Amino acid sequence: MARTEARVSRSLHELLTAHRLTPAQRRIASYLADHAADAAALTSAELAEYAQVSQPSVTRFVALLGFDGYAGFRRYLRDAAALPQPEAGGTKFQDAIDADLRNLTALRAQLADDTRLRTIAAGLMESRPLVVAGYRVSAAQAASFAYLATKIHPDVRLLTDSGSVFGDSLRHADRCGARTLVVVALPRYPRESAAALEQARSLGLRTLLITDRPVSALTPYADDVLSAAVASEFVFDSHAAVVSLTVALVEAMADAAGALARQRLEGFEDYAAEQDLFLPE
Known part of the structure; x- marks a missing residue:
């Protein structure tokens, strides 16, 4: 479970650092960072409740990240959890390929609704x-x-x-x-x-x-x-x-x-x- 949590957290970090977040969106991001592996099972209303924001804030957050809907975001979280764990101590070239794999996983989730x-x-x-x-x-x-x-x-x-x-x-x-x-x-x-x-x-x-x-x-x-x-x-x-x-x-x-x-x-x-x-x- 710890490896899965770390894997999803890293994937989320790559996605989130590309965007400037509002205070409400930062609350969502903070909750996801601490509960990344569990978040894939939450509905948008549940995520809003746990992050102590409104459900429209969750909807805007998901749209900002490039997803057409919350279902696509949940699939992204599940796919990130299923990614193979990179070997520790990889070369910088392997690390770069890992980054490409994370980006491709995020794109795959976006295209679930085409x-x-x-x-x-x-x-x-x-x-x-x-x-x-x-x-x-x-x-x-x-x-x-x-x-x-x-x-x-x-x-x-x-x-x-x-x-x-x-x-x-x-x-x-x-x-x-x-x-x-x-x-x-x-x-x-x-x-x-x-x-x-x-x-x-x-x-x-x-x-x-x-x-x-x-x-x-x-x-x-x-x-x-x-x-x-x-x-x-x-x-x-x-x-x-x-x-x-x-x-x-x-x-x-x-x-x-x-x-x-x-x-x-x-x-x-x-x-x-x-x-x-x-x-x-």
């Missing part, structure tokens, strides 16, 4: 063209998401220029029928990301922010936010959970597209075979 992810994905499929942007370290993840989305979406436009060049391209996409801008923004957040979101809003486009936390300096600029934590054990962050989130989003887009996605995927496979694009496995 309704919101699927709703967002369906909206992305309706935006033609679909515009994707990312700057600095986020540019690579934006490019990866755009590359995969192109396989199932008829018109994906990746924009990595900023300033007036970005504005020109965004306005052109808007005139062509774009409805949504997707911005990938991971720490440290470039100012260009905020500017891109603001420009999209000024044109009436809907904005989706893919980032590392549900509340940050960038989230007020976005209509929708999808988040997965990054691990900061190394000199540079690991984005393993963010990669999983973006791949899950593309999968949900494919589900929304239905037969259109299958046709596009089959068409690409035919083209790849004709052009001999890939080495044999």
Whole structure:
């Protein structure tokens, strides 16, 4: 039981340190830190009673952490308790992988209810063209998401220029029928990301922010936010959970597209075979 308590407490600590909590939320966090393993069995009303806060405070607390509902948060606690105990005295590289595993566990719990992810994905499929942007370290993840989305979406436009060049391209996409801008923004957040979101809003486009936390300096600029934590054990962050989130989003887009996605995927496979694009496995 002590090992389980320590494991869940550490996982919660990683999740909580990414957020600025109100006094009521600190009371909840304090109770969870002391009773982490038992909390998975509590209802939201019971947790509110034990932490001596209101039930709406628990609801807001769970939403702040990125969960769509209390049931998803309970699943996160149960999954954290089931994680294998890392070996004592591991290397710093093992510790970093452990951090990625905790982030993936938190993401898994969030996606237990995939309704919101699927709703967002369906909206992305309706935006033609679909515009994707990312700057600095986020540019690579934006490019990866755009590359995969192109396989199932008829018109994906990746924009990595900023300033007036970005504005020109965004306005052109808007005139062509774009409805949504997707911005990938991971720490440290470039100012260009905020500017891109603001420009999209000024044109009436809907904005989706893919980032590392549900509340940050960038989230007020976005209509929708999808988040997965990054691990900061190394000199540079690991984005393993963010990669999983973006791949899950593309999968949900494919589900929304239905037969259109299958046709596009089959068409690409035919083209790849004709052009001999890939080495044999």
